[in-house]
Amino acid sequence: MDYSIFAVAIFLIAVLVFGGVFLIRPRRPGVTDEKPSAEVTDATTAEAGTAVAEPEEREEPAGAPATATAEAPPVEAPAAPELETPPPSAGRLVRLRARLARSQSTFGQGLLSLLSADKLDDDAWDEIEDTLITADVGVTAASQIVDNLRTKVKVQGGRTPEEVRGMLREELIAQIDPRLDRAVRTDPHGDRPAVLMIVGVNGTGKTTTTGKLGRVLVGDGRSVVLGAADTFRAAAADQLETWGSRVGAPVVRKDEGADPASVAFDAVARGMDEGADTVIIDTAGRLHTKTGLMDELGKVKRVVEKKSQVDEVLLVLDATTGQNGLRQARVFAEAVNITGIVLTKLDGTAKGGIIIQVQRELGVPVKLVGLGEGPDDLAPFDAEAFVDAILGED
Numbered sequence: 001m002d003y004s005i006f007a008v009a010i011f012l013i014a015v016l017v018f019g020g021v022f023l024i025r026p027r028r029p030g031v032t033d034e035k036p037s038a039e040v041t042d043a044t045t046a047e048a049g050t051a052v053a054e055p056e057e058r059e060e061p062a063g064a065p066a067t068a069t070a071e072a073p074p075v076e077a078p079a080a081p082e083l084e085t086p087p088p089s090a091g092r093l094v095r096l097r098a099r100l101a102r103s104q105s106t107f108g109q110g111l112l113s114l115l116s117a118d119k120l121d122d123d124a125w126d127e128i129e130d131t132l133i134t135a136d137v138g139v140t141a142a143s144q145i146v147d148n149l150r151t152k153v154k155v156q157g158g159r160t161p162e163e164v165r166g167m168l169r170e171e172l173i174a175q176i177d178p179r180l181d182r183a184v185r186t187d188p189h190g191d192r193p194a195v196l197m198i199v200g201v202n203g204t205g206k207t208t209t210t211g212k213l214g215r216v217l218v219g220d221g222r223s224v225v226l227g228a229a230d231t232f233r234a235a236a237a238d239q240l241e242t243w244g245s246r247v248g249a250p251v252v253r254k255d256e257g258a259d260p261a262s263v264a265f266d267a268v269a270r271g272m273d274e275g276a277d278t279v280i281i282d283t284a285g286r287l288h289t290k291t292g293l294m295d296e297l298g299k300v301k302r303v304v305e306k307k308s309q310v311d312e313v314l315l316v317l318d319a320t321t322g323q324n325g326l327r328q329a330r331v332f333a334e335a336v337n338i339t340g341i342v343l344t345k346l347d348g349t350a351k352g353g354i355i356i357q358v359q360r361e362l363g364v365p366v367k368l369v370g371l372g373e374g375p376d377d378l379a380p381f382d383a384e385a386f387v388d389a390i391l392g393e394d
């Protein structure tokens with residue numbers, strides 16, 4: 001009995017000793033299923049955090065060059081675009097004279113040769129009148145020009161080539177009217193910039209003209225802010241931004257569909273903050289209804305006037321669109337008080353006579369002309385330089 005108790009005691013001691021050895025044996029990593037998952041999560045978090053905040057301290061995978069990140073070629077910041085220096089406004093029309101001479105040769109040279117004919121009978125005068133009408137001078141102005149020339153020929157008697165040229169030159173200049181004030185009002189008023197609104201039908205060259213005019217002013221040493229208030233076409237604002245960035249003129253824009261008046265307001269505010277000389281605002285030109293157009297342009301103007309006066313409302317007209325363009329121009333002129341006309345694409349038409357007609361119809365002077373797609377192909381208009389260009393040199 002005593003021996004059996006002793007044997008049981010020895011067995012229990014043996015069980016305790018072996019059990020203890022197994023229980024205190026160190027665990028191998030990965031053997032249990034709770035802890036490792038926590039470690040993985042920790043490691044992932046640590047690595048992710050490092051990757052975002054401090055990429056240079058991230059552990060490289062085996063085999064990757066230890067200094068790959070450190071030795072990566074430095075990413076150079078994009079160089080600021082070099083600003084362009086556009087030519088000043090003075091002399092631009094003379095520089096572009098060849099374009100005018102080329103496009104208007106039928107008009108100018110055609111008239112000269114008709115007037116130089118040996119016999120100026122009724123048929124010849126009819127042909128002169130037709131040439132004028134074909135060049136979009138307008139019926140009333142064409143018949144007035146013919147009447148005046150007939151009188152001059154009668155009074156003068158002889159018709160040397162110089163006399164013919166002189167007569168025609170004088171008459172055309174008179175019709176274009178050199179006395180009209182064609183200055184574009186771009187001077188600031190104390191601490192307020194001059195504000196110009198550019199209006200017109202889409203596609204006439206409105207946005208291009210806004211950009212080109214900005215360049216003309218920068219070329220004259222002015223500081224300019226551009227306002228992209230044509231919010232119906234996002235590309236128009238992008239286009240304007242490109243124009244501005246080339247000459248260092250800031251562009252104020254908002255999202256597509258934003259209120260054009262608020263863009264215009266912000267552009268003027270920016271112009272005031274920066275002490276800019278001139279703010280040029282490109283507007284949308286959808287021809288929906290006259291009332292809609294009036295409301296929209298009227299609102300832009302009213303809102304701008306809370307900050308500063310509007311010095312110019314320039315209507316952009318595509319010279320190649322003839323009577324149709326003129327009809328649209330009339331709608332704009334009725335919707336808003338136009339102070340000047342920008343006649344674009346004169347390089348692409350022989351109908352330079354539209355200058356005479358549009359001034360008569362709208363009662364405002366052509367102040368600028370577009371003579372090409374190049375950035376500096378916009379020039380202040382001058383009646384004498386224009387007529388000299390279309391008639392050719394003396």
Ligand SMILES: Nc1nc2c(ncn2[C@@H]2O[C@H](COP(=O)(O)OP(=O)(O)OP(=O)(O)O)[C@@H](O)[C@H]2O)c(=O)[nH]1
Pocket residue numbers: 200201202203204205206207208209230233236284285344345346347348369370371372373377
């Ligand atoms: N040949 C020639 N092309 C011109 C002249 N002025 C503008 N253009 C071109 O006319 C096209 C239309 O010009 P835009 O400035 O986009 O016309 P827009 O009136 O602003 O039209 P939206 O931006 O749609 O409102 C462009 O391809 C211009 O390069 C010019 O005097 N001569």
